[in-house]
Amino acid sequence: MTVESVARKDFRDALRSRWLIGLTLFFALLIGGSTALFYGVLLKGAGANSETLFGLTTAPGGLFSFSYAGMLGFVLALIALVTAHGSLIDERESGTIKLLLSLPNSRRDVVFGKLVGRTLVVLVSMLVGFVIAMFAMLFLGGQVMFASYAGQVALSGLLATSFVSIGIWLSATSTSQRQALFGTFGLYFIFAVLWSTVATGVPRVVNWAMDQLGLGTLSMTQVIEMRLFIKYLNPLRAYETLVAELYGPAVAARLFKASLGERLTIKGVFEESLPFYFNGWFILAILLAWIVVPPILGYLSFRKADL
Amino acid sequence: MAAIELNGVTKRFEDDDGVFETLQLSSTPSVTAVNDLSFSVAEGEVFGFLGPNGAGKSTTINMLLDFVRPTEGTIRVLGHDAQAESVAVRRRTGVLPEGYDVYDRLTGREHVEFAIQSKEADDDPDELLSRVGLDPEDAGRRAGGYSKGMTQRLALAMALAGSPDLLILDEPSSGLDPAGAREMREIVRAEAERGATVFFSSHVLGQVEAVCDRVGIMRNGELIAEDSIRGLRSRIGTDSVLRLDVDGNADLAAVRNVEGVSSVDADGERLAVSCTDDAKTSVIEAIEASGATVADFETDTASLEDIFIAYTEGGKTTEETEVSA
Numbered sequence: 001m002t003v004e005s006v007a008r009k010d011f012r013d014a015l016r017s018r019w020l021i022g023l024t025l026f027f028a029l030l031i032g033g034s035t036a037l038f039y040g041v042l043l044k045g046a047g048a049n050s051e052t053l054f055g056l057t058t059a060p061g062g063l064f065s066f067s068y069a070g071m072l073g074f075v076l077a078l079i080a081l082v083t084a085h086g087s088l089i090d091e092r093e094s095g096t097i098k099l100l101l102s103l104p105n106s107r108r109d110v111v112f113g114k115l116v117g118r119t120l121v122v123l124v125s126m127l128v129g130f131v132i133a134m135f136a137m138l139f140l141g142g143q144v145m146f147a148s149y150a151g152q153v154a155l156s157g158l159l160a161t162s163f164v165s166i167g168i169w170l171s172a173t174s175t176s177q178r179q180a181l182f183g184t185f186g187l188y189f190i191f192a193v194l195w196s197t198v199a200t201g202v203p204r205v206v207n208w209a210m211d212q213l214g215l216g217t218l219s220m221t222q223v224i225e226m227r228l229f230i231k232y233l234n235p236l237r238a239y240e241t242l243v244a245e246l247y248g249p250a251v252a253a254r255l256f257k258a259s260l261g262e263r264l265t266i267k268g269v270f271e272e273s274l275p276f277y278f279n280g281w282f283i284l285a286i287l288l289a290w291i292v293v294p295p296i297l298g299y300l301s302f303r304k305a306d307l
Numbered sequence: 308m309a310a311i312e313l314n315g316v317t318k319r320f321e322d323d324d325g326v327f328e329t330l331q332l333s334s335t336p337s338v339t340a341v342n343d344l345s346f347s348v349a350e351g352e353v354f355g356f357l358g359p360n361g362a363g364k365s366t367t368i369n370m371l372l373d374f375v376r377p378t379e380g381t382i383r384v385l386g387h388d389a390q391a392e393s394v395a396v397r398r399r400t401g402v403l404p405e406g407y408d409v410y411d412r413l414t415g416r417e418h419v420e421f422a423i424q425s426k427e428a429d430d431d432p433d434e435l436l437s438r439v440g441l442d443p444e445d446a447g448r449r450a451g452g453y454s455k456g457m458t459q460r461l462a463l464a465m466a467l468a469g470s471p472d473l474l475i476l477d478e479p480s481s482g483l484d485p486a487g488a489r490e491m492r493e494i495v496r497a498e499a500e501r502g503a504t505v506f507f508s509s510h511v512l513g514q515v516e517a518v519c520d521r522v523g524i525m526r527n528g529e530l531i532a533e534d535s536i537r538g539l540r541s542r543i544g545t546d547s548v549l550r551l552d553v554d555g556n557a558d559l560a561a562v563r564n565v566e567g568v569s570s571v572d573a574d575g576e577r578l579a580v581s582c583t584d585d586a587k588t589s590v591i592e593a594i595e596a597s598g599a600t601v602a603d604f605e606t607d608t609a610s611l612e613d614i615f616i617a618y619t620e621g622g623k624t625t626e627e628t629e630v631s632a
Contacts, residue, residue, distance in 0.1 A: 005424055009413075016412035095408035098374060099418075099462065102402035103425035106394045306320070306375040 006105060006113025007120070010087070014121045023079065023121065027129030030075065034068075035133035039140040049143035050134075054152050055247030067257070069152070069243035073236045074192055076156060077163040080122050084167025085184040087114040088302065089174045097307060111299040115168045122160045127153070151246040155287075159239040162290035166235075172298030175305075191236050199230040224266045228254065229277060235290045238283050245280050254278050308386055309347040310473050310504035311354075311371065316344045316380030318366050318528075340366040342528040344380070348506055348521075350472075353499045355515035356508040358525030364508040365405045367525070368477045371506075372402060385473055398426065401466035403459075405477035405508075411451030415441055415461050418450060419468060428469030435464040440490055455482035463494065474498055476507035480514050492518050549580040549587055551594065551604040558597030565589045 014020045038053045054068050088111065091097040100110060130153045137144050166187060174180035190198075203226040207217050218226070231237050232254075244253035251270045255263055276282055318341040341363040348354040358364050369375045371384055373393035382389035384396045409418060419432040436446045439460040445453070450461060459482045466474060474495070480488040495505050495518050509515050515522055516536060524532040524539075532539060553576050562571050562578070567586030572579045580590050591601055 005421075009410075009421060013410065013412055095404075095406050096410055098404040098407035099409065099465070101374065102372065102397065102404050102407075102466070103422055104394050104398040105425060304376070307369070 002105075003109050003113045003116060006100070006109050007116035010114055010117030011120055014117070019083070020121050020125060023083070023125035024128045026079070027125045028132050031072070031126075031129030032132030032136055036136040036140065039137055039142040043142075044140075050137055050145045050149045051247055052142070054149065054243075067240065067244075069156075069240050070236075070257075072156060073159055073239050076122075076126065076160045077191065077236060078188060080118075080160045080163030081167045081170075081184045081188055083122050084114075084118045084164045085171050085180045086177065087118055087168055088171040088298075089177050089180045090171075092307060093177050101307070107303050108299060111168065111172055111295060111302055114171075115165065115295050118168065119161050119164045122164055123157055126156060126160055130156070148246045152243055155239055155242050155246075158284075158287050158291065159235060162235045162287060162294075165291050165294040169294035169298035172295075172302035191234055195231070195234045195237070199227045199234075202230055203227050220265050221269055224262050225275070225278075228258070228262075228266075232278075232283050233286060235287055238287045238290075242280060242283055242287065250274060250278075250280055253280075308350060309383070310350045310352070310385055311348040311506060312383040313347070313367070314345050314381045316367075316370065316377045316382060317342055318363075318370060318375060319378045340528055341370070341377075344528070344530055346523055346530055346533055348504060350504050351499070351502055353495065353505045353518055353520045354507075355519035355522040356506060356525065357510070357512070357515060357522055358508075359510055362525040363528040364510075364525050365477055366528075368405065368475060368506075368508060371475060372397065372400075372404070374404075399471055400473045400475055401468065401471035401503075403462050403466045403474075403476040403479050407462065409450040409453065409458055409461060412449055414448060415446040415450050415453070415457075415464075418461055419446075419464050422465035422468040426469035426471075430468050430470075432464075435467055436461075438467065439464040439494070440487070456484065456487055459483055460487070463491070467494070467498070470501070470503075472503060474503055474505045474507070476505070478509060479507055480509065480511065488514060547582060547584055547587065548607040549578075549582060549590055549604060550607070551578045551580065551591070552576060552602040553578055553594060553599045554602050555599035556597075557594045557599040561593045561597050562590055565593050 011020075035053060039048060043052060088097070091100065097110070101107070105113075130149075134144055134149065167184065170180050170183040170187065174183060203218065203223045206226070207223065211217050232241060241253045241256050244256040251267065251274060254270060254274070255267060258266075270278070317339065319337045319339045321337045344363075344367065356364055356367070366375060370377050370382055371389055373390055373396075376390060385399050387393075387395045389396055413421070415436060416432050419435050423430050423432060423435075433443065433446070436443070441457060441460050441464065445457060450458065453461065459479070463476075463479065466476070476495070479491050479495075483491060492514065495507065499505050499518075505518075507515075519536065521533070521535050522539065523530050557573075557578065559571050559573055559578075562568060562580060565582070565586055566589070567583040568580055568590060570581045578594075582590055587606065591604070594601055
């Protein structure tokens with residue numbers, strides 16, 4: 001009938017399969033548990049507020065580089081992909097899609113209904129984790145900075161949704177479960193591991209090509225800008241820098257986890273004038289594009305598919 | 308207006324073109340599942356769609372439902388384009404698809420409720436379930452534990468939701484025991500009496516003979532015959548085989564000359580005469596007139612099964628039969 005009825009059925013299925021319960025427990029332990037541990041044990045009675053943990057960029061004592069948002073981003077992305085990657089292909093392989101499409105549901109209803117259903121599953125479980133974390137902080141004497149905390153929750157929701165979208169795209173485009181699975185892990189590997197290599201490699205290749213063509217070479221600033229731009233095309237990195245902006249100035253957020261060399265070269269340039277494509281709103285638009293574009297691509301492919 | 312209308316429909320399955328498949332260099336040759344198919348089913352008609360497995364029946368049905376897209380040709384169902392207006396088609400159609408599966412974790416009743424909601428109908432789910440013979444206890448269980456027969460009944464209940472104008476049933480009797488198959492036929496008949504058009508496929512003739520107004524026979528992706536059961540019979544030309552035990556020498560030439568006789572085989576004193584029903588008496592008279600006596604005789608009516616086999620296995624009768632469309 002509508003996107004809504006497909007979404008509702010999908011959500012109910014997640015309830016029945018205990019996937020929702022499992023995820024909720026997982027996020028309760030991960031977000032709620034880490035918060036309780038931090039405020040109850042590590043910073044006991046230190047009068048900390050929510051930004052102490054969630055705005056955290058290095059481990060207490062500065063022993064190693066750690067960002068809470070970075071950790072949470074990796075986990076959310078993986079959970080979202082795992083939740084979404086089978087959504088359409090599983091029904092295609094089992095044949096339940098024929099039952100679904102025998103009824104007056106359009107293929108658009110099915111793709112976007114799945115998107116809504118699976119997104120809700122991830123968001124609901126994640127929200128429970130954040131709510132538990134909030135009560136843990138309040139209970140353990142930490143102060144909750146509501147503006148930045150709400151921002152963090154909202155951005156985490158957007159990141160999770162973007163990876164559900166990517167999972168739906170993979171699921172809609174694949175012709176077997178094996179394909180969807182390999183695609184999922186492949187993409188996750190690219191976003192989580194390979195991306196920095198790409199971000200470093202592309203400017204080098206461009207530089208080399210320009211040199212070969214006798215067009216001169218890029219300036220150091222241009223190389224670093226290109227590298228940063230590519231870096232923030234990755235939803236995981238976009239999320240991380242947007243979260244950092246909740247806890248500090250935009251320039252610092254854009255140079256979050258940048259190398260010392262990058263900092264030295266570009267900080268002054270950025271402080272003078274931050275290019276619009278490094279503006280927070282622009283980065284947010286990139287994150288939103290990851291939510292909107294993949295399911296549309298998935299639908300366009302699924303629309304043409306022979307089931 | 309025709310309930311179903313196919314015009315020059317061809318379906319070739321090319322090799323897969325998924326994102327990953329394009330990276331692979333292997334290519335499978337394309338298969339033509341349906342070739343230049345044209346036929347129509349009138350409103351209110353019960354149409355049996357026959358053919359051996361792999362003849363292209365399911366592909367045709369999948370095209371009616373927009374599960375697969377024709378390579379060429381147009382399909383209209385209930386006045387709508389089957390591709391562009393598929394949702395409008397399915398709003399008024401009840402479908403029992405082939406190769407489907409139920410949602411393991413939903414109960415039978417929830418399946419039917421989902422179908423009713425999707426069709427924006429107001430049927431009573433329990434009534435539909437009892438109509439197809441699923442008892443309330445089973446209806447409350449998760450469908451993942453159903454047998455094939457129960458699953459088939461459940462899917463039929465979903466198809467009946469919303470009193471559809473058209474029922475498309477792909478091999479509805481598969482998985483059903485004989486009693487279940489009979490109930491299925493009764494439901495088909497009742498739906499037809501209500502005014503619904505019924506289009507169903509089968510590779511078992513017995514399912515079709517009793518309920519169909521008309522049948523179409525598919526072979527190798529083509530419709531090789533389309534007629535009423537009676538029409539098919541007469542087209543084969545031979546209604547009966549008369550087997551006779553004869554004392555004395557019968558004049559076989561005289562028997563062959565009897566009007567309505569198509570062939571006479573003699574095996575000693577046993578004759579097998581293929582003829583129309585009306586010719587039987589004349590055959591016996593001709594034998595007795597030639598001085599022999601008929602000690603005993605029996606008649607085999609050519610079953611629809613024989614006709615079906617004659618068509619689909621390409622006996623001589625098939626070669627002589629023109630396809631009417």
